[in-house]
Amino acid sequence: MNDDFLSGFREDPRPEFTQKLWDRLQTIDADEKAPRAWWPGGPLLVGATLLALIVSMVSLPPVRAAARGFLDLFRVKRFAAVPVDPERLARLREGKLDLKTLVGEQVEILTPATGPEVVETPEVAAQVTGLVLKRPTTLPRDAALAEVRLRHPGAFRITLDAAKLEELARVLGVTDVAIPPEWDRAAVEVQAPPVVAMAYRRGDDEFVFLQARSPVVKLPEGVNLVRLGEIGLEMAGMSAEEARIFARTIDWRSTVLVPVPAEGANFREVEVPGGRGLLVTSYRRPKDGARPGGRWQSVVLWSEGDHVFGIQGPGNGAEVLEMAQSVH
Amino acid sequence: MAGVRPLEWLLPQAARRGELDWEAVYREEMPRVFNFFRYRVADRATAEDLTSLTFEKAWRARDRYRRDRARTATWLLAIARNVARDHFRKNRPEVPIGEGEAASHDSPEAAVLRQDDFARLSALLDELPERNRGLLALKYGAGATNRAIAKLTGLSESNVGTILHRVVTALRSRWEEIGGKP
Numbered sequence: 001m002n003d004d005f006l007s008g009f010r011e012d013p014r015p016e017f018t019q020k021l022w023d024r025l026q027t028i029d030a031d032e033k034a035p036r037a038w039w040p041g042g043p044l045l046v047g048a049t050l051l052a053l054i055v056s057m058v059s060l061p062p063v064r065a066a067a068r069g070f071l072d073l074f075r076v077k078r079f080a081a082v083p084v085d086p087e088r089l090a091r092l093r094e095g096k097l098d099l100k101t102l103v104g105e106q107v108e109i110l111t112p113a114t115g116p117e118v119v120e121t122p123e124v125a126a127q128v129t130g131l132v133l134k135r136p137t138t139l140p141r142d143a144a145l146a147e148v149r150l151r152h153p154g155a156f157r158i159t160l161d162a163a164k165l166e167e168l169a170r171v172l173g174v175t176d177v178a179i180p181p182e183w184d185r186a187a188v189e190v191q192a193p194p195v196v197a198m199a200y201r202r203g204d205d206e207f208v209f210l211q212a213r214s215p216v217v218k219l220p221e222g223v224n225l226v227r228l229g230e231i232g233l234e235m236a237g238m239s240a241e242e243a244r245i246f247a248r249t250i251d252w253r254s255t256v257l258v259p260v261p262a263e264g265a266n267f268r269e270v271e272v273p274g275g276r277g278l279l280v281t282s283y284r285r286p287k288d289g290a291r292p293g294g295r296w297q298s299v300v301l302w303s304e305g306d307h308v309f310g311i312q313g314p315g316n317g318a319e320v321l322e323m324a325q326s327v328h
Numbered sequence: 329m330a331g332v333r334p335l336e337w338l339l340p341q342a343a344r345r346g347e348l349d350w351e352a353v354y355r356e357e358m359p360r361v362f363n364f365f366r367y368r369v370a371d372r373a374t375a376e377d378l379t380s381l382t383f384e385k386a387w388r389a390r391d392r393y394r395r396d397r398a399r400t401a402t403w404l405l406a407i408a409r410n411v412a413r414d415h416f417r418k419n420r421p422e423v424p425i426g427e428g429e430a431a432s433h434d435s436p437e438a439a440v441l442r443q444d445d446f447a448r449l450s451a452l453l454d455e456l457p458e459r460n461r462g463l464l465a466l467k468y469g470a471g472a473t474n475r476a477i478a479k480l481t482g483l484s485e486s487n488v489g490t491i492l493h494r495v496v497t498a499l500r501s502r503w504e505e506i507g508g509k510p
Binding site for chain 1: 351354355358359362363366367376379380383384387388391392445446449464467468469471496499
């Protein structure tokens with residue numbers, strides 16, 4: 001008997017087992033990636049991300065302005081919900097548009113935002129990120145701090161492709177929006193700040209409190225933000241008239257629009273430290289429609305000074321809101 | 329609409345989990361984990377179940393994997409050891425290996441001989457203390473290095489080598505006692 005003999009009983013896993021397990025892992029991704037998303041709102045926003053991205057891409061500035069340099073800055077001051085027409089998402093699916101490729105080709109990572117990295121304590125996270133960390137003083141019953149994660153700062157650039165935007169608009173059924181040709185190759189730079197996430201757990205429930213400085217979005221000057229906003233909202237599903245009215249109520253230099261599916265979710269403004277925040281609650285159906293056990297998931301988003309905060313957790317919003325209101 | 333939005337930042341997803349190709353990791357490491365369990369439990373079906381459990385746990389936790397702290401193989405085997413521990417806590421220790429089907433590339437005759445050897449070895453492994461059996465599964469099932477085993481178990485590398493040497497020597501002696509081929 002020697003080492004070779006002892007090792008000689010290794011076997012290759014059955015191919016059908018190998019494939020079945022891999023398929024199972026993909027199912028886990030589909031089912032559970034969103035609740036574990038780094039930023040709150042995962043289950044709610046993942047489906048709407050595409051539309052948000054459309055809104056972003058439509059909002060890009062003329063290339064002649066870009067030539068003058070990035071002079072316009074955007075910082076987060078407020079979150080506002082935008083109901084998203086589920087039919088638009090359905091059209092995207094039916095259109096078989098490879099959005100991942102479409103968007104991915106336009107995004108250039110300037111500095112990878114590495115992480116998440118698990119650190120021992122909030123103090124370590126504060127030291128690494130330079131943030132003066134806040135904490136909720138009221139926690140859901142039986143929940144306790146289980147993990148502190150941080151994501152390092154990064155930067156990326158989105159470059160427009162007018163032809164692809166037109167294709168996107170066509171698939172969405174938006175026929176009265178002309179993508180100005182000068183938008184082609186226009187670029188927006190986003191500087192993503194370090195983010196700290198504190199995960200509080202109660203059994204299988206996880207409440208995640210995130211905080212960061214506002215990201216900074218560098219834009220070329222001279223953009224008609226209101227008009228661009230109208231176009232984006234129209235692509236998200238509003239009528240032209242609704243978009244026109246809504247766009248004039250928004251401060252486009254400081255407001256993050258949070259796409260909320262028009263069905264299966266609701267939102268409202270809430271009181272939070274420092275002012276008003278946005279509470280969004282959505283119902284996640286189990287993937288297998290015949291199986292019971294869907295659940296509610298909520299997220300509160302707000303800003304205070306030049307910092308942004310979010311708390312995501314299970315439930316109809318009462319617990320995450322109570323946490324948010326105790327943050328100091 | 330300049331107000332919108334740091335989307336990649338707001339919703340970082342799998343694309344920015346890092347450069348690791350998890351499918352490649354799966355293809356490479358799953359057989360190691362599977363064989364770790366093959367050397368720990370009685371049958372292939374249980375080994376497959378425990379392998380599945382290990383990868384499901386790892387998959388859910390992969391956002392938190394840090395390649396600068398551990399190789400993926402070491403990280404996965406650490407999860408596998410915990411899964412094995414939980415399994416044995418809930419179930420009486422089973423006869424390790426021996427009831428499995430022979431490898432598909434064996435001829436029928438070779439398969440019978442191999443299965444016979446495997447059954448004998450299984451009986452011997454079953455006599456070993458839990459810790460030593462675990463070390464053998466890591467070394468000969470998963471093909472882990474002594475250094476990786478040391479990292480996983482908290483033993484020193486030299487200690488791992490010494491223990492494995494003693495265990496294999498004792499196994500060899502018992503193997504000859506029961507009439508196994510040299």
